[in-house]
Amino acid sequence: MSCFRIPKSILDAVEKECSNFWWGKVNGRKQLETWKSLCKPKSLGRMGFRQLESFNKALLTKQIWEIIPNLESLEARFLKARYFKHQDIMDANIGNNSSFIWRSIIWSRQLIVKGISWRVGNKKRDSDILG
Template structure:
């Protein structure tokens, strides 16, 4: 252990992180001995109980089965009557009362603070020539990086690129076209080069669209929308 976190994580992840479940169980057992209102239980769960695994979850992706077991523990405590040891009826599904935590804050740091030490370290090791939103898992990826990629995939739903220079945006694969609801060009169109970048659509040496390239690459509807897109003058990556 180092700073309260496992220094080594092997294959038996539930055993390695079992101390988190034990700490949570001890907390809940202490609260069960007291008469606490439903509102009081809500405060304890939100501000105390969820803080027990949160510190570790900020660095590691805990096993899904273990997270489910801790959710069951919290669920049982919340619904249990303060005047009886018997289990009460669960009137609402737990998914409607809770939200999962993940390592998305690392992804946000990589995007907004690229010069920070942690951003430069991960970029040099895992995506030296790519943006974090384009990075993939490689052979021998660490447990922490796997968790970050999983969190990245969650926050990618609904994001889009904001155009600056178009150097790294693959226009046939990524969301960037602001005039469309899903921000993507027609995915059923037959593209000659699916790796073409936005910058390749410009007239060389400028940020003006090359009408002939845009017209020959995309469908008529997408081409019209692209040619009407105006570039921003400040470097923002996603919205």
């Protein structure tokens, strides 16, 4: 799940099987609660199961998060040479003949774009400023 985007149909089928395994059915009806409600956090009194599509996207986003500061890693050098030679990974396009891994990484990039922010400062770490 950390290298490829798993198709939604497969993830839905796996979630359905997990739900059936945990709760089963009686006369064609679910015994307890819906899978969605069981994926809610334990702090809300639920089971805290993971929604697989969100988990898949988070693992792929972690790949980008590891590439950004480590451009000298083997993975980063390979992807940079192939897909974003003259630009930043955040500005790279999918391209016409890109691999499934690259398309999966680009699919997850929106999470970083959504949560990224600029921090204005004097280029010192917080520990340097605070003493």
